[in-house]
Amino acid sequence: MKYGRVYNFSAGPAIMPEPVLEEIAAEVLNYHGSGMSVMEMSHRSAVFQKIRDDAEADLRKLLNVPDNYRVLFIQGGGTLQFSMVPINLLSGGTACYIESGAWSHKAIPEAKRYGNVIVSASSADRNFSYVPDCSALTFPAGTDYVYVCENETIHGTTFWNLPDTHGVPLVSDQSSMFLSRPCDVSRYGLIFAGVQKNVGPAGMTIVIVRGDLVRDDLDPKVPLYLRYKTHADNDSMYNTPNCWSLYCCGKVFRYLLELGGLEEMERRNREKAAILYDFLDSSQFFRGTAEKADRSLMNVPFVTPSPAQDAEVVAAAKAAGLENLKGHKSVGGLRASIFNAMPKEGVEALVAFLDKYEKAHA
Amino acid sequence: MKYGRVYNFSAGPAIMPEPVLEEIAAEVLNYHGSGMSVMEMSHRSAVFQKIRDDAEADLRKLLNVPDNYRVLFIQGGGTLQFSMVPINLLSGGTACYIESGAWSHKAIPEAKRYGNVIVSASSADRNFSYVPDCSALTFPAGTDYVYVCENETIHGTTFWNLPDTHGVPLVSDQSSMFLSRPCDVSRYGLIFAGVQKNVGPAGMTIVIVRGDLVRDDLDPKVPLYLRYKTHADNDSMYNTPNCWSLYCCGKVFRYLLELGGLEEMERRNREKAAILYDFLDSSQFFRGTAEKADRSLMNVPFVTPSPAQDAEVVAAAKAAGLENLKGHKSVGGLRASIFNAMPKEGVEALVAFLDKYEKAHA
Numbered sequence: 062m063k064y065g066r067v068y069n070f071s072a073g074p075a076i077m078p079e080p081v082l083e084e085i086a087a088e089v090l091n092y093h094g095s096g097m098s099v100m101e102m103s104h105r106s107a108v109f110q111k112i113r114d115d116a117e118a119d120l121r122k123l124l125n126v127p128d129n130y131r132v133l134f135i136q137g138g139g140t141l142q143f144s145m146v147p148i149n150l151l152s153g154g155t156a157c158y159i160e161s162g163a164w165s166h167k168a169i170p171e172a173k174r175y176g177n178v179i180v181s182a183s184s185a186d187r188n189f190s191y192v193p194d195c196s197a198l199t200f201p202a203g204t205d206y207v208y209v210c211e212n213e214t215i216h217g218t219t220f221w222n223l224p225d226t227h228g229v230p231l232v233s234d235q236s237s238m239f240l241s242r243p244c245d246v247s248r249y250g251l252i253f254a255g256v257q258k259n260v261g262p263a264g265m266t267i268v269i270v271r272g273d274l275v276r277d278d279l280d281p282k283v284p285l286y287l288r289y290k291t292h293a294d295n296d297s298m299y300n301t302p303n304c305w306s307l308y309c310c311g312k313v314f315r316y317l318l319e320l321g322g323l324e325e326m327e328r329r330n331r332e333k334a335a336i337l338y339d340f341l342d343s344s345q346f347f348r349g350t351a352e353k354a355d356r357s358l359m360n361v362p363f364v365t366p367s368p369a370q371d372a373e374v375v376a377a378a379k380a381a382g383l384e385n386l387k388g389h390k391s392v393g394g395l396r397a398s399i400f401n402a403m404p405k406e407g408v409e410a411l412v413a414f415l416d417k418y419e420k421a422h423a
Numbered sequence: 424m425k426y427g428r429v430y431n432f433s434a435g436p437a438i439m440p441e442p443v444l445e446e447i448a449a450e451v452l453n454y455h456g457s458g459m460s461v462m463e464m465s466h467r468s469a470v471f472q473k474i475r476d477d478a479e480a481d482l483r484k485l486l487n488v489p490d491n492y493r494v495l496f497i498q499g500g501g502t503l504q505f506s507m508v509p510i511n512l513l514s515g516g517t518a519c520y521i522e523s524g525a526w527s528h529k530a531i532p533e534a535k536r537y538g539n540v541i542v543s544a545s546s547a548d549r550n551f552s553y554v555p556d557c558s559a560l561t562f563p564a565g566t567d568y569v570y571v572c573e574n575e576t577i578h579g580t581t582f583w584n585l586p587d588t589h590g591v592p593l594v595s596d597q598s599s600m601f602l603s604r605p606c607d608v609s610r611y612g613l614i615f616a617g618v619q620k621n622v623g624p625a626g627m628t629i630v631i632v633r634g635d636l637v638r639d640d641l642d643p644k645v646p647l648y649l650r651y652k653t654h655a656d657n658d659s660m661y662n663t664p665n666c667w668s669l670y671c672c673g674k675v676f677r678y679l680l681e682l683g684g685l686e687e688m689e690r691r692n693r694e695k696a697a698i699l700y701d702f703l704d705s706s707q708f709f710r711g712t713a714e715k716a717d718r719s720l721m722n723v724p725f726v727t728p729s730p731a732q733d734a735e736v737v738a739a740a741k742a743a744g745l746e747n748l749k750g751h752k753s754v755g756g757l758r759a760s761i762f763n764a765m766p767k768e769g770v771e772a773l774v775a776f777l778d779k780y781e782k783a784h785a
Contacts, residue, residue: 064453066453074466074663091428137498148646171646264627264663285506286499287649304436304619384459
């Protein structure tokens with residue numbers, strides 16, 4: 062491949078679009094005639110303000126974000142959002158969590174620090190290989206929000222149907238599916254996404270929050286940085302943001318718009334995922350671990366008949382330029398993350414490799 | 424200048440060493456034959472683990488960090504440290520703050536959220552143009568820590584003598600002087616520094632904390648991300664760190680070691696600062712605003728006889744390739760930040776410009 066690059070199936074930080082990286086490389090020493098790198102630029106400068114504002118505008122266009130929603134860029138990863146969501150939204154009531162995998166599971170104890178938490182549904186009984194049926198769920202009076210992790214990166218499942226919250230704000234961790242398909246933002250109270258999976262370099266989380274949920278009556282003990290209002294009131298520039306990540310993510314937003322937006326991304330992602338799932342479904346050696354109805358378009362965990370063979374395939378794939386296929390230890394086996402930036406050719410190369418491997422070893 | 428670059432006197436994010444930026448530019452698409460960008464690399468990969476470990480090892484070498492101190496890489500900027508310091512260190516006692524400028528001033532109300540705070544000394548009476556005399560300060564029994572901002576970026580002062588805390592842990596915000604001169608880490612309980620001033624790209628704060636101050640008996644309501652222990656127990660990889668900033672900062676650490684370490688940086692920084700201060704002291708038109716005894720080597724605020732002339736100089740300097748000389752609004756005038764990465768030639772060019780301007784306009 063160009064520049065000696067490999068096909069990188071990492072679950073995050075993860076592959077970025079090559080044309081975007083080419084632009085970035087060319088601008089490292091001097092951004093658009095400014096005489097300096099974006100890394101060296103005051104966040105209060107007009108040049109950087111435009112980078113920030115363009116990024117937000119393009120993201121709003123991509124997702125068609127309604128005017129009454131704020132777009133925030135916050136450091137600290139999804140982990141900090143596990144705390145910020147309950148700290149900002151749980152006002153003496155109850156939070157209802159749907160536990161569908163490792164990441165929603167991790168968010169629950171963090172929420173319990175701040176108030177009453179109910180696990181309304183869980184798929185822990187079968188190692189999170191499916192999304193719990195939420196069609197008949199009800200939530201008690203006084204529920205402040207309902208929480209889902211809309212795509213579980215480790216277990217490879219996604220919500221194809223969101224729970225009906227009957228007006229209670231829905232909070233969604235979209236980290237590993239953000240911008241992979243169209244999304245009706247008005248159905249949510251809050252969406253957050255660590256950018257290091259489907260957008261850009263780690264160290265920034267995008268929060269899209271309905272304006273009325275940005276409160277100013279929080280406990281005085283809540284740290285300034287953990288208040289959505291601090292970020293909302295200052296266009297996410299109360300203090301120095303992760304300027305580099307914002308710049309790179311802005312380039313990705315523009316790139317996605319140029320490709321045709323999220324409808325086109327969904328078309329491509331469905332096409333890529335089908336190539337891999339069709340192979341797995343027809344294989345006698347490899348087997349997908351997530352239930353078919355709940356399969357993610359982004360993260361595809363699969364296994365061979367034994368852990369020893371799993372490891373052999375991972376090693377052989379690496380030697381063939383197919384990197385980071387080892388599954389997470391809690392699921393085992395292999396995992397191919399095929400985010401927006403993974404070209405169809407990468408998935409085809411993976412399937413060709415697996416097919417050849419099966420024929421030679423099975 | 425090379426690559427059409429300017430001399431960038433920004434107070435942060437700020438200038439980085441050109442040889443480091445050249446290396447970064449060359450590695451954007453493929454880091455050391457890994458086949459991917461550092462931006463695309465799993466933080467759990469062996470390649471990235473080495474980047475992280477080398478960065479910590481080189482930083483420890485630069486500062487001669489004792490073994491009983493932990494080095495942490497945390498997101499959220501100095502602002503989050505304003506909260507994390509009292510949350511982690513204030514255990515029912517008192518915190519004593521020395522208020523010497525805008526940044527220590529900002530840290531105080533954040534600490535007050537969590538306990539008893541005394542302002543032991545302040546230079547607010549003369550707009551923070553000096554460092555309060557701390558030679559005779561005493562701190563009450565039960566003081567958990569004494570806090571200083573060791574270099575005030577906006578007001579251009581620095582502590583040339585640290586307060587004697589009589590065994591109470593000293594906490595220092597070193598953001599705008601970090602690695603500018605040798606530092607005896609063993610004198611401190613905790614040092615923190617946002618890297619975007621004297622090291623690398625924004626979005627990471629380095630915390631160097633004495634091991635016994637990393638506590639595990641905090642209030643259950645303290646968010647996981649805000650506990651130093653979360654980061655210390657996981658080598659700052661509990662969750663995905665700002666990998667890009669860590670990588671760039673690691674390159675800067677190595678570059679400083681190659682130049683001769685912090686003794687050599689102090690020699691260079693004293694030489695550069697003297698060029699500018701000597702000019703200001705001899706000028707009839709420009710005047711430094713900080714008291715001579717407390718002058719920073721890094722941030723040099725100065726004024727002309729009027730705000731209108733200040734603005735004219737800033738504009739004329741910009742046209743001459745000397746950027747970001749506008750002073751902070753709370754001080755007015757001009758400010759030249761001459762961090763480690765500013766070459767002597769940049770300071771000489773600034774002085775030549777100011778001298779010429781004075782002769783033409785004064």
